[in-house]
Amino acid sequence: MFNCNFRYRYLGLMSFVFSMTLVVLPAAAQDHSGGHMMHGGHGGHGMIIKGVEKFSTTAYEGGPKTRPVDRRPPPAMTGNPVEGKILAFDRKKGRCLTCHIMGADTDQPGNVGPNLSSYGTQGRSEAEVFQQVWDARANNQDTMMPPFGTNDLLTEQEVIHIVSYLKTLKTPVPEPARPEADDEISIFVAGEDLTMADIYIEQGEQVFKQPGNNGRSCKSCHAPGKKKGPELVGVAATYPKYDSNSERIISLEDRIGLCRDTYMNSDPYRLGSSNSNLLSSYVKFLSRRVPVNIVTDGPAADAIERGKSTFFKKTGQLNFSCADCHNKAGGKWLRGQELSIIKEGGVHSGTAPTWPRHFVAGHDLGLISLQQRIRHCQTVTRTNPLKLGSQEYTEMELYMTVLANGQPMLAPTKSKLRGEE
Numbered sequence: 001m002f003n004c005n006f007r008y009r010y011l012g013l014m015s016f017v018f019s020m021t022l023v024v025l026p027a028a029a030q031d032h033s034g035g036h037m038m039h040g041g042h043g044g045h046g047m048i049i050k051g052v053e054k055f056s057t058t059a060y061e062g063g064p065k066t067r068p069v070d071r072r073p074p075p076a077m078t079g080n081p082v083e084g085k086i087l088a089f090d091r092k093k094g095r096c097l098t099c100h101i102m103g104a105d106t107d108q109p110g111n112v113g114p115n116l117s118s119y120g121t122q123g124r125s126e127a128e129v130f131q132q133v134w135d136a137r138a139n140n141q142d143t144m145m146p147p148f149g150t151n152d153l154l155t156e157q158e159v160i161h162i163v164s165y166l167k168t169l170k171t172p173v174p175e176p177a178r179p180e181a182d183d184e185i186s187i188f189v190a191g192e193d194l195t196m197a198d199i200y201i202e203q204g205e206q207v208f209k210q211p212g213n214n215g216r217s218c219k220s221c222h223a224p225g226k227k228k229g230p231e232l233v234g235v236a237a238t239y240p241k242y243d244s245n246s247e248r249i250i251s252l253e254d255r256i257g258l259c260r261d262t263y264m265n266s267d268p269y270r271l272g273s274s275n276s277n278l279l280s281s282y283v284k285f286l287s288r289r290v291p292v293n294i295v296t297d298g299p300a301a302d303a304i305e306r307g308k309s310t311f312f313k314k315t316g317q318l319n320f321s322c323a324d325c326h327n328k329a330g331g332k333w334l335r336g337q338e339l340s341i342i343k344e345g346g347v348h349s350g351t352a353p354t355w356p357r358h359f360v361a362g363h364d365l366g367l368i369s370l371q372q373r374i375r376h377c378q379t380v381t382r383t384n385p386l387k388l389g390s391q392e393y394t395e396m397e398l399y400m401t402v403l404a405n406g407q408p409m410l411a412p413t414k415s416k417l418r419g420e421e
Helices: 006-019 081-089 126-134 156-166 198-209 218-222 252-263 274-285 299-312 322-328 370-380 391-402
Strands: 187-189 241-243 248-250 357-361 363-368 413-415
Touching: 081 156, 126 156, 198 218, 198 274, 218 252, 241 252, 241 299, 248 252, 248 299, 248 391, 252 274, 274 363, 299 322, 299 391, 357 370, 363 370, 370 391
Parallel strands: 357 413
Antiparallel strands: 187 413, 241 248, 357 363
């Protein structure tokens, strides 16, 4: 059953996702081998926006640098407040309602940024307001406000129009009533909550039993009573982890791929594919409710720090980091979407062991991995994403999973929208 509060989460996610979608790159640029969306199978989703390749990414080396702060006076142009309002409300331009309360005629505004409904009474000069919209980093290097002018989101004339509109906002508008904040991760747990995601456990078990090129399957080594490999209860709760043979941090999906190559004479499943997500879901299901136990010392220590730095790194055309939304602004609202709190001791710090998840965000993405979710976030926030399985994504997954140490392994799960029972 659904109640009226369902619309807050669903419409909010739709507005945020759709606000980031303009032009799709040619199909050749979306091939997985090049590290771009779409990645197919059950989890294929997302669109790369033309032009985002000009902006910084989460890559450790290479690629464009973050553009320097652009301080400039307002141009000698006349603004039109009517045009400014259109631009401010446009989800492809100013997208101001994503973060701000503005006039009384706005629907589901966010509260990540300050309430702007009486901004026109604050006596700010045109130069000050223009700079704030053009590149707010001139006033606060750690701001969540995108550098609209510097990063080619708005032209000088468009910013002047928005400045003119902001000057007309003189009547305070209170923050709208919100549904009560979630006090836990909003998911259905497959196999426990009788959700449509239950099928993934059954399908994952079938992949577990499927023979490779030499006739051996995962079950050949890991079924109870077999002596070729360990029983898998609790194993998934220790990944990602350092692998001494490959001398790097590997995810559970990487470990499965190594097993297929070494013991089954078979190619690893493509990361993000249906079989990869189903099999990792099943292996994690075998560790259901086992506390996450990620090793944090030794070679993992430096990797965790790199993953944390990536989580906090501002990237892309919008100059956002994961931490902007899920640490600094955690618990606030982007339009109708409440931001989860993913940090040490945060309400949603246990999110990592809930993936793979049947994820719904305005549209149904099917069963996707945590790294696919990271890529999806980067795509909608206009950061050119990296390849699944890259060192950067795997070490960010490691950092996020460390935050969940001691919390239960719950994957696979399904998104629970607000108001959904």
